[in-house]
Amino acid sequence: MLVRKTQADDLPHLFALRARTRENPVSLAQLEALGITPSSSAIALEQGWHIGWLCELDGCYAGFCAVDVRSGEMLVLAVAPEYEGLGIGRKLLAQAVATLQAHSAARIWLSAVPDPGLRAYGFYRQQGWHSVQVLSADEEIMEYASQLAS
């Protein structure tokens, strides 16, 4: 299992992976409607606004995550269906948190779907995140729990 920083030429593969997760898939068209494309993400990586990490297994893209070091947001975390349950999500999430902590993020947060039926729901809670605001049936804001102590 290789975990390494995301490069611009990885991005088309990672967008394809995001579109085929078992739960919560997000298509290229949905992301493009939000102004998020491989090109816009490449600029953000190049400028240092975003930092991404990916996991390769058997020479395949198994999962990835990305953070925005300006806002403290964990932007995305996705593991391919055939690689779920192997500890890749946990490893990438820890890397994302460590990256934001290294950039002295005042608040480490993410947006998720508040559906207890989704794997991500229990996963984030088990990894030390907690809900701070439910915005709608489709969106809640979660923060990393170490901030409770500060």
Ligand SMILES: CC(C)(COP(=O)(O)OP(=O)(O)OC[C@H]1O[C@@H](n2cnc3c(N)ncnc32)[C@H](O)[C@@H]1OP(=O)(O)O)[C@@H](O)C(=O)NCCC(=O)NCCS
């Ligand atoms: C959520 C996701 C990232 C988890 O990745 P993963 O690689 O399967 O997770 P891991 O194998 O690293 O699991 C880590 C831990 O979470 C635990 N876990 C997973 N789902 C859980 C749940 N529903 N409740 C409690 N714990 C859970 C696992 O048991 C494991 O615990 P352990 O480390 O003590 O063994 C992955 O399922 C995914 O990509 N889902 C689709 C995309 C998505 O929803 N992304 C989040 C969008 S906000």
